[in-house]
Amino acid sequence: MAFDLSASRAARAAAGRHAAPLLLAGLSLISACAQSTGATSGGPAPSTGAMSAQAPSPDPRVGLRAGLMDAGEAAWNLRVVSKTPPSEKFLGGINSDLAFTKNYVIQGSFNGYQVWDISNPRSPALRTAYYCPASQSDVSVYKNLLFVSGEDLTARIDCGAGGVPEAVSKDRLRGIRIFDITDIAHPRNVGNVQTCRGSHTHTVLVDPKDSANVYVYISGSSQVRSEQELPGCVAATPDKDPNSALFRIEVIKVPVAHPEQAAIVSSPRIFQDLVAPARHGESPVDLAAAKRRADSARAVGGFIAKIQGEDVVLGNGFVKTRIDSIVKSRGGTTATAADSTALRTALPSIIAALVGPEAKAGVPQPGPTQCHDITVYPAIGLAGGACGGYGLLLDIRDPAHPTRIGAAADSNFSYWHSATFNNDGTKILFSDEWGGGMQPKCRTTDKPEWGADAIFTLVNGKMEFQSYYKLPAPQTSSENCVAHNGSLIPIPGRDVMVQAWYQGGISLFDWTDAAHPKEIGYHDRGPVDASKLSLGGSWSVYWYNGLIVSSEIQRGLDIFELVPSAFISQNEIDAAKTVHLDYLNTQGQPHIAWPPSFALARAYADQLARNDGLAPARLTAVRQALSSAESASGAQRKSALTQLASQLDSDVGSASDKVKVRMLEGAVRDLATITQ
């Protein structure tokens, strides 16, 4: 058990935080603990105690009262800060994704987007409700620019409400709208970029080497629109027309000073020559054997087909059926040499119809033609592409020309939806949005590895599967539920994430141990409607500057905060809150760096206590040293910290978690460095 933390050890951890009297620390702990227990309304009372490492049992998420705005709620290790219903024009719409800039959260909706000022998170204030229907209205920001996705058939260039009933129309917007939000209460539409398949989602990529431009990757799996509506949109496959809009993504380059000049600069074919990944393929021995079989069959006139790059000897049954049908079609009764020749001629197209065309340059293999979502992590030059039946790893160091460097497929995955890297870039988590988000995939009858997350380690650019994570609380058939959007929570030294599961609520989990992800907190409501599935729940939930912000499809904007628990200490929360972002697009993953702080050092100390990584007596001494250094100042503090760092250096040898002791030492040394 990685999280076997006794209440007394937590108390010791809390007591060591400050030089303040133990009594005071104890009191603050008690008040924190009261909120860390599973709190419910409308459901059975939980039976867990404060700071327990056990989840409340029975799970209070089961049996919550239904209701649109008055549903029963259950929370564990999270506290609701505010719940804000949609503004008038957005009531009854579908809220979608979130982006953040300064003290604002921009909430997409199928009706447009709303901008909330969350300076006071207890009472978010509406700055604008910009009516401009489109799905999914995926939103991203960069400086004074806001990007909004449009994919469906009803979005109008003029943001009007009438829809676009004509199958071909110049009024339709499928692609990206660009707004100038210099005056955030009065956004100005400064440009649009139309694309062939529209934009289901998009990804803003900031090139560390190019400050004049920002790049937007467009993802969209919808149908290619008519060439009459947007010239150059070709629905035929690339082997028939090299300008095919399939099997590619679009890269839009946006000059920051001239967003009206935004245009598609490339359409990388990142799926080119994609073959099934090795774990589903044949070993070299098998391949050699297959070649021998094909060669000897060919020598005696056998029928060979090239299937996924491999020569395959077609079976007698397969050949006989085809020959018989050729014979029958010419009205004959016995097969002749001409019939065999006819079959040989027709074979490539017969095989292509069954399993896709023969592998050769420019000819697509069965595989994804688009991505659902791409998460870029510029700090490590990689992106995770969730693309149909594949999870792809892309090299994005040349932003306009991403290239595929890895691929994974998984027979338990229905539809690869999105990706999240851990902060170190040593792991990647993909989600499977089985059923598209409208279906109830978290019932007791739904398998735990279906509609879940898959966690991979990244070693030398290779993805290695480790485990699945799925919301552990069963939901009803009236609740759409499947893995959806989430983000890291910047707890130093750990991989902790909060994720939306639609009406399954939000789940907080730790995937530091990639093979054993574990839920450590949650919030859930009862169904919108008990009698039938009414689309609802959390579309996205992201950490932003100390808050956990969730976009609820029907109920509006929810804000939460972490409360300390056996799994996350107050010091870890404090350290997470030292990370400040000016803006956040979750699909453009920022690298998190923790500024030196006492909270950071104490967070590592708490983690060492939790996993017995350093002897308890040493940890007590470390905490005392940190407290006295904090109460000192100037040269005295610097000297105390430098001395502590040296002691920690000598602790490494005997510590069972040497890596974490080194991290603690580094945090202390950094503190010493910044002390004047």
Next chain:
Amino acid sequence: MMSSLIRGRAAALLALVATTACAGTLAVGQSSAPAPAAGPASPRAATSATASRPAANPADVQFVSGMISHHAQALVMAGWAPSHGASPAVATLAERILAGQKDEIVTMQTWMRDHGLPVPEAKPGPMTMTMNGMTHQMLMPGMLTDDQMKALDAARGREFDRLFLTFMIQHHTGAVTMVQDLFGTNGAAQEQSIYKLASDVSADQTTEIERMQRMLAPYLQK
């Protein structure tokens, strides 16, 4: 758009043309039930969630009705996997299709109910369509003919796997065609719930076709 609305790919389809132009006299129903009248005034109500949006048009209604019977056939096919000796990989695929399409049928039936329309039962037979007083029976694109269903039901083990994958690729391809045709129809899919449902069907089944094509390759060797 006329000929593409109900374009089929399977051989034995009764090709039949319907457009929004004939919506006034178009009725859609299951062969086993009396064809309900869905006149120009129907669907009667927009969903509450999309009150400001254009209401569903007859092409949407026909898509949903047709997809219910289309999905119903997939359930029958997938339901045979355990009793017909499917391999573990095909059985797993069938189980997923069963779970996925069963849920989507409920979604589509709920949509019909919410629009005040008669709720079609999930039966895999041909649709009865009445146009200008004439009644036609038709299979939706990609649906298996009776002969194909019989062949699949008679197959066991490896042969079941091969036929199941072949036919389900055909079946799914038809569903993707139905979505393409819907999106190419004037006035169709203006309602978000239909756009999302159709997009999800297309995305899921396109991905599943790719998977089945990979799975089918080894079966062509015997």
